[in-house]
Amino acid sequence: MKRTLSLLILLCGCASLPDGLHVTRSLTDKNTASKPAQLQVTAPKDADRSYAVDFGLGYTRSWSQKDNLQTDLVYGAEYHRNTLTDKKQDSTLVTLGIDQIIGNITPDKGPKADPVWLPSFAAKFKKDRIKSTESFLPTIIVTLASKRLRIGEVIGSTPGFLWQPTAALEWERITRAANHGPTGSTARAWASLDVDIYPLFTKLGSQLDLSLTARAWHDVHQSAVLRTGGSNQYLRKASLTYFIDKDQHFGVGVDRVSGENPSEGQPDQHYTQLTLKLKL
């Protein structure tokens, strides 16, 4: 296990951007779309300094609204880069997507919808500069908010607890590979569970946050030429953060990452790092 110190700059930028524009860590992934974009500078004890970027810039406009259905169009791009030798990642995704809300959680009349479904349909073009591939990646991601199941709200006080399940289907078609590399397709299903635990919610609110993510991918189908190993991939993240100020601009945290993210081209990696967090 490697231990490193890093500075994490979180970019929100919501207030200063024109209408419809938003900066985020990911555009269509519901679990990370709520998190700010980030730039992380890491200084390992026994290696060169490196940096990691997870940045998405999107434009959203509401397209149609009915009594119990709202559809938003999302256009944008996201960039994921890590220069550490053993975690190299360099991918760009251009996205055209549709975000929907199915159900009104607080209608003017009639029963409340419970659950409210939040599906996303996205067509992505991915350029992976580490694998030297270009691919087309249609994706369906579904999550939900439910008062009955208490999904989407903080439960309890000491500790407070917030949970969010998500499921997705994606089909990655590699259309071009450098040096006559293999092309083909992979159909994956993935499920994710995100949990935020606020140990002192009554006293500190979300200033002290233990954030846990577990995500698993299963290759439902893969072209024979692309098969390199098992058909399952896993990603586990744990992050303990304490923001010193109430407005959550300055924080310190410990992050543990273990696993891989094939959707974003992130290779298998295992590390723990102490992080100084600066939210702009």
Add this chain to the structure above:
Amino acid sequence: MANRVDRPTIKREVFGKLNAVAEPHPPLDPSSDDDEKKLLLDDLRLGPTLRRAMALPYTKISQRHGGKPISQAAALALSTVKESVDLVLKQANA
């Protein structure tokens, strides 16, 4: 030119929606300025997905006054009650 809707009207309607979803004790009081300072996550316990789902009821308020819709991304970015009222007011008068 469409009639402009005033802030107290929008504030009352947004507070009504937040009270219905978050069920705070005591409920948000439209006559209180202090309640506008409340945080959606820390005080009303609304996580990201519930904030996102509020885009639809906020759109209904805005469109009732002849305004523009509110996207999921805009609703998700809100962090306080005041920001919620301001956003709906802006879109209602857009």
